[in-house]
Amino acid sequence: MIIPVDALEPDTLYSLAEAFVLREGTDYGEQEVELDVKVQQVLEKLKSGDAVLVYSELHESVDIKRKEDIQPSDVESEGNEGY
Template sequence: MIVPIDALEADTLYSLAESFVLREGTDYGEEEVSLDVKVQQVLDRLKSGEAVLVYSELHESVDIKRKEELQASDEVE
């Protein structure tokens, strides 16, 4: 189930984005990007609709997915 980002408090949304970034692992790009910048990038993608919050009733957890990932999985099912 997709959770609208405006249904969450700003602090909660930030914490979800921060947790997502921390799970993604180490950045091996040419330039080091700070945690705050990475979190802001995730928040920007959520606000633009490129990414969405997905609640799993089975796992009782919230994850962040690219919208195109969800559309691709819907087409497979």
């Protein structure tokens, strides 16, 4: 199920983005990028719609995925198809 970013409190959204960045261990090349900058980049992707929050009922967890990586099973939910 896709969770609209505006359905979450800003602190919760920030915490999810921060956990995603820490978990992913994203490589930014030769120049190190501060954690807050990485988190802000993820938040910008979420707010622009390039990335989405996906809740897994099976795993009872929330993940962040690129919009183009979304599977039909990510969208299906009770009464929230497409969002």
